[in-house]
Amino acid sequence: GQQLNQSPQSMFIQEGEDVSMNCTSSSIFNTWLWYKQEPGEGPVLLIALYKAGELTSNGRLTAQFGITRKDSFLNISASIPSDVGIYFCAGPVLGTYKYIFGTGTRLKVLA
Amino acid sequence: NAGVTQTPKFQVLKTGQSMTLQCAQDMNHNSMYWYRQDPGMGLRLIYYSASEGTTDKGEVPNGYNVSRLNKREFSLRLESAAPSQTSVYFCASSVVDSPLHFGNGTRLTVT
Numbered sequence A: 001g002q003q004l005n006q007s008p009q010s011m012f013i014q015e016g017e018d019v020s021m022n023c024t025s026s027s028i029f030n031t032w033l034w035y036k037q038e039p040g041e042g043p044v045l046l047i048a049l050y051k052a053g054e055l056t057s058n059g060r061l062t063a064q065f066g067i068t069r070k071d072s073f074l075n076i077s078a079s080i081p082s083d084v085g086i087y088f089c090a091g092p093v094l095g096t097y098k099y100i101f102g103t104g105t106r107l108k109v110l111a
Numbered sequence B: 001n002a003g004v005t006q007t008p009k010f011q012v013l014k015t016g017q018s019m020t021l022q023c024a025q026d027m028n029h030n031s032m033y034w035y036r037q038d039p040g041m042g043l044r045l046i047y048y049s050a051s052e053g054t055t056d057k058g059e060v061p062n063g064y065n066v067s068r069l070n071k072r073e074f075s076l077r078l079e080s081a082a083p084s085q086t087s088v089y090f091c092a093s094s095v096v097d098s099p100l101h102f103g104n105g106t107r108l109t110v111t
Helices: none
Strands: A004-005 A010-015 A019-025 A032-037 A045-051 A055-058 A061-066 A071-076 A085-092 A099-101 A103-111 B004-007 B010-013 B019-025 B031-038 B043-048 B065-068 B074-078 B085-095 B108-111
Touching: A004 A085, A010 A019, A019 A103, A032 A061, A032 A071, A045 A055, A045 A061, A045 A071, A045 B010, A045 B108, A071 A085, A085 B043, B004 B085, B010 B019, B019 B031, B019 B085, B031 B074, B043 B074, B074 B108
Parallel strands: A010 A103, B010 B108
Antiparallel strands: A004 A019, A019 A071, A032 A045, A032 A085, A055 A061, A061 A071, A085 A099, A085 A103, B004 B019, B019 B074, B031 B043, B031 B085, B065 B074, B085 B108
C-alpha cells in the first residue's frame, strides 16, 4: 500500500534552534496535513495545505506543499520547550476518504 | 465543546476476550475513522466510514469489525483479542475534504 516516509525519525535540539522535517511519498497527494501529538493525547492539526507550491504559516510553524505533490516540509523557528512532541504528516489517498499517516518525527527540545 | 469522545480510556483484556471501543462526535461530521498507534509505526488506519451506512477497510483491518451506528457514533469491536492488538486506538472524524479531528485515545493491553 501507499506509505508516507518521514524524516528524521527523531531530533534533539537546543531551545532557540530552528527545526526542519519532511515527508515524502511515491504517489501524489492533493492535500498535505501536519499534526502534533503530545503525550497521552490525540494528534492535533497544525497546518493544512491544499495546493502544490503553497507555503503556509501558523505562528512559528511554516509548511510547504512540494511542487511535485509527492512531498511536504515543516519548519519550526526558534524552538521552545513546549514544541516537544511527535509531528506527523498525513494526507488522503487520491480519490478516496482514506487518510494515511507518516511514522512521525519525535522532537525533544533541551532548555 | 466535546469534539470526539472515546470510551473507555484504558482497558486490559485477556487473550480471547471480546470488547467494543466506543466513539462519538458532536461536530456533525460525515466521515469517521479508527486508527491504531504502535511505537515507531505511526498511525495505521483500521477501518473508516465515509458516511453513515458505509464502512471500508483500511491498512490493518484483520481481527476487527466496525459499526457505524448513526451519524454520531462509530464503534470498533475486537471479537477475540490477541496480544498483537495491544495498542493505543484513536477515533477521528471529518467533513468531506477537511482534516481529521481526533479523540484522546483508548489504551488497550491484551495479556
